[in-house]
Amino acid sequence: xxxxxxxxxxxxxxxxxxxxxxxxxxxxxxxxxxxxxxxxxxxxxxxxxxxxxxxxxxxxxxxxxxxxxxxxxxxxxxxxxxxxxxxxxxxxxxxxxxxxxxxxxxxxxxxxxxxxxxxxxxxxxxxxxxxxxxxxxxxxxxxxxxxxxxxxxxxxxxxxxxxxxxxxxxxxxxxxxxxxxxxxxxxxxxxxxxxxxxxxxxxxxxxxxxxxxxxxxxxxxxxxxxxxxxxxxxxxxxxxxxxxxxxxxxxxxxxxxxxxxxxxxxxxxxxxxxxxxxxxxxxxxxxxxxxxxxxxxxxxxxxxxxxxxxxxxx
Amino acid sequence: xxxxxxxxxxxxxxxxxxxxxxxxxxxxxxxxxxxxxxxxxxxxxxxxxxxxxxxxxxxxxxxxxxxxxxxxxxxxxxxxxxxxxxxxxxxxxxxxxxxxxxxxxxxxxxxxxxxxxxxxxxxxxxxxxxxxxxxxxxxxxxxxxxxxxxxxxxxxxxxxxxxxxxxxxxxxxxxxxxxxxxxxxxxxxxxxxxxxxxxxxxxxxxxxxxxxxxxxxxxxxxxxxxxxxxxxxxxxxxxxxxxxxxxxxxxxxxxxxxxxxxxxxxxxxxxxxxxxxxxxxxxxxxxxxxxxxxxxxxxxxxxxxxxxxxxxxxxxxxxxxxxxxxxxxxxxxxxxxxxxxxxxxxxxxxxxxxxxxxxxxxxxxxxxxxxxxxxxxxxxxxxxxxxxxxxxxxxxxxxxxxxxxxxxxxxxxxxxxxxxxxxxxxxxxxxxxxxxxxxxxxxxxxxxxxxxxxxxxxxxxxxxxxxxxxxxxxxxxxxxxxxxxxxxxxxxxxxxxxxxxxxxxxxxxxxxxxxxx
Numbered sequence: 001x002x003x004x005x006x007x008x009x010x011x012x013x014x015x016x017x018x019x020x021x022x023x024x025x026x027x028x029x030x031x032x033x034x035x036x037x038x039x040x041x042x043x044x045x046x047x048x049x050x051x052x053x054x055x056x057x058x059x060x061x062x063x064x065x066x067x068x069x070x071x072x073x074x075x076x077x078x079x080x081x082x083x084x085x086x087x088x089x090x091x092x093x094x095x096x097x098x099x100x101x102x103x104x105x106x107x108x109x110x111x112x113x114x115x116x117x118x119x120x121x122x123x124x125x126x127x128x129x130x131x132x133x134x135x136x137x138x139x140x141x142x143x144x145x146x147x148x149x150x151x152x153x154x155x156x157x158x159x160x161x162x163x164x165x166x167x168x169x170x171x172x173x174x175x176x177x178x179x180x181x182x183x184x185x186x187x188x189x190x191x192x193x194x195x196x197x198x199x200x201x202x203x204x205x206x207x208x209x210x211x212x213x214x215x216x217x218x219x220x221x222x223x224x225x226x227x228x229x230x231x232x233x234x235x236x237x238x239x240x241x242x243x244x245x246x247x248x249x250x251x252x253x254x255x256x257x258x259x260x261x262x263x264x265x266x267x268x269x270x271x272x273x274x275x276x277x278x279x280x281x282x283x284x285x286x287x288x289x290x291x292x293x294x295x296x297x298x299x300x301x302x303x304x305x306x307x308x309x310x311x312x313x314x
Numbered sequence: 315x316x317x318x319x320x321x322x323x324x325x326x327x328x329x330x331x332x333x334x335x336x337x338x339x340x341x342x343x344x345x346x347x348x349x350x351x352x353x354x355x356x357x358x359x360x361x362x363x364x365x366x367x368x369x370x371x372x373x374x375x376x377x378x379x380x381x382x383x384x385x386x387x388x389x390x391x392x393x394x395x396x397x398x399x400x401x402x403x404x405x406x407x408x409x410x411x412x413x414x415x416x417x418x419x420x421x422x423x424x425x426x427x428x429x430x431x432x433x434x435x436x437x438x439x440x441x442x443x444x445x446x447x448x449x450x451x452x453x454x455x456x457x458x459x460x461x462x463x464x465x466x467x468x469x470x471x472x473x474x475x476x477x478x479x480x481x482x483x484x485x486x487x488x489x490x491x492x493x494x495x496x497x498x499x500x501x502x503x504x505x506x507x508x509x510x511x512x513x514x515x516x517x518x519x520x521x522x523x524x525x526x527x528x529x530x531x532x533x534x535x536x537x538x539x540x541x542x543x544x545x546x547x548x549x550x551x552x553x554x555x556x557x558x559x560x561x562x563x564x565x566x567x568x569x570x571x572x573x574x575x576x577x578x579x580x581x582x583x584x585x586x587x588x589x590x591x592x593x594x595x596x597x598x599x600x601x602x603x604x605x606x607x608x609x610x611x612x613x614x615x616x617x618x619x620x621x622x623x624x625x626x627x628x629x630x631x632x633x634x635x636x637x638x639x640x641x642x643x644x645x646x647x648x649x650x651x652x653x654x655x656x657x658x659x660x661x662x663x664x665x666x667x668x669x670x671x672x673x674x675x676x677x678x679x680x681x682x683x684x685x686x687x688x689x690x691x692x693x694x695x696x697x698x699x700x701x702x703x704x705x706x707x708x709x710x711x712x713x714x715x716x717x718x719x720x721x722x723x724x725x726x727x728x729x730x731x732x733x734x735x736x737x738x739x740x741x742x743x744x745x746x747x748x749x750x751x752x753x754x755x756x757x758x759x760x761x762x763x764x765x766x767x768x769x770x771x772x773x774x775x776x777x778x779x780x781x782x783x784x785x786x787x788x789x790x791x792x793x794x795x796x797x798x799x800x801x802x803x804x805x806x807x808x809x810x811x812x813x814x815x816x817x818x819x820x821x822x823x824x825x826x827x828x829x830x831x
Contacts, residue, residue, distance in 0.1 A: 168426075168427070172426075172427040172428055172430075173426055173427050173428065174421035174423065174427075174428055177410075177414060177417075177418060177421060177428065178418065178419070180407070180409075180410070181407045181410065181418050184407050184408065184409055184410075185405070185406070185407045185408070187405055188404075188405040188406055188407050188415075188418075189407070189418065189419070190389075191389055191401070191405040192393075192405070192418050192419035192420070192469070192473070193389070193390040193393065193419045193420075194418065194419045
């Protein structure tokens, strides 16, 4: 037990939280932006997977991690665009569209992987590139905080900056205002000339962008290869994190960190003599607990609102 | 007619389902006037306004703005031409602040972001200019209805509206808020704006408006200077009946009381009293007609009668059992049948077959089951009988009900509700939007039920229908019983109009005769 406490209260552990939380945060931001526009994008997991593979394949072909990243982002945007095309133009149900994306990604990535590398499990035979880690000058010299904050993968910093950008977008930018109006009262938006479909499509593309960055991180940072179904539910956990964060930018960020911490804890617990299968359930148990807490809080809030709006007879 | 700011000539609108909402309507608006459009529900006011605001396109006719032909394909076109509309159901985003709602879709920018200072400044400036005071930083969901309306007006003005259409703006307001709105509208008029004011409250129209266009059954009945026409004349033109229905029905002896409503009252979530000490009774073999302009408590009354208006006070007895707090199934178990106004959503399951819709209220009864399964053969037989008896035009019992015309769909619903030998039938607008043939068949069916001793509550906006079918009649106004007549056939529609529009009101004692036990 002591051993565990030593691990948990170390700067290494805090560092690992950020490292593990990065893909969850990307997925959660993707969920946030599409939900704000009133579309539930459950295809995040699939988009991440496709982007993870694309990053590896493109970087191996070109020898450049940057081109790989660009490929990963383009692949993510493409899938999101296809999803948007079917759901917004042809009115396919968004959930069915999302399921299709996920199933396509799960099978399709293995197929492509086999074509490219001759292996159905992992891309070990491909010489793929990895995006760099970044040391923050000055910050790294701060005691305690320095080792936690500095030396992360480039995309981890992109994720943190994305939180700020998301906040600014939703609160301060015309597009954010339109996205929120479309999600909350599309009729109102339409009546003042906001093109609902176009705004939703834009939100879906942004959602795909965030998911693709999460995917690229998985195969070009977190690990340095692609392996089948390597996202392992992070897209889903991202959706949960967005919900637990009550669809606010700050809330989504914080709950992503909590889920990241659960993940990191699962890694740390492996040192102890606890069955690894049990340990591996930690993030998922956290998800269930988190969603339960969220549901209870939500019901209470609704009740309070209802009470405030009903005429007081007493 | 060079003085017209906006003119609509020979406008007709036929909806794809064949409903003629407007037929050769002429409408002209002078610059700087407040122009009332009055008419009953279904008279075609809303359709006309929707065309003026580009939400619908006319099937025929032309529109001229300042003498030039215009065509609005979308509300955006109308907005660009200086036409603004305040909808009855507000088009606001509840979680946004007033400022955010104001600028949505036309945000002032500073760099990448919204220029919030500028947005707030224009909001304040506009609200000061037109004396429409709202807190720019308040959240819209926290505002009162009157405040929300101000935001809507400001929104339209910000978008450059010269012509402002207000769709029944006072329907949701308290008397104080209404007075305030009128002051504001007069101010807008002084500032050179032209206002179209849709209403069926004649007193308001008389105090506020310069001219009145009266609509009835999709046509214009006339345009008047407000000063030169009395409320009585307007009312006559609004509610006059064109075709007189005639049915032979025997006078009947008083049966036993079936429905007794005592002191029914209800205050809605917005704090408005929508039902106010309503008292009436209905006996066996008796049709009680309920007349009234829509929105005077009818919807709430029907909800209470069918047992789903929690929060209503007073009592409703059906044959001695209290309705309140019982589930729908239990209420139906008391022998209550219900023909709802909204046949598309409440009356029928659109994508289910005719047979399934017919059985939907009694599928659980033993006679329609064989063991754990539905007795399909019996159901099919019953459906065929119904289709024949009610002359339902369809391909067969298995056809989707949503594929039928409105009249035939309504016949299915009437067939279902009337065939279970109900003790009490609540018929809400049973013939709205159906063709004459179907209407006649439905009327005859109601009279048959009356013969069989069923008590019927008939709510209808069609005065012909209520006057001709009912044995007695009440008029609802502002949630209360404004008048009671025990012999409707002797009541003129002019007289009825006066009560419906709140120009007259019977004494409590007279109206109280509706509760006759």
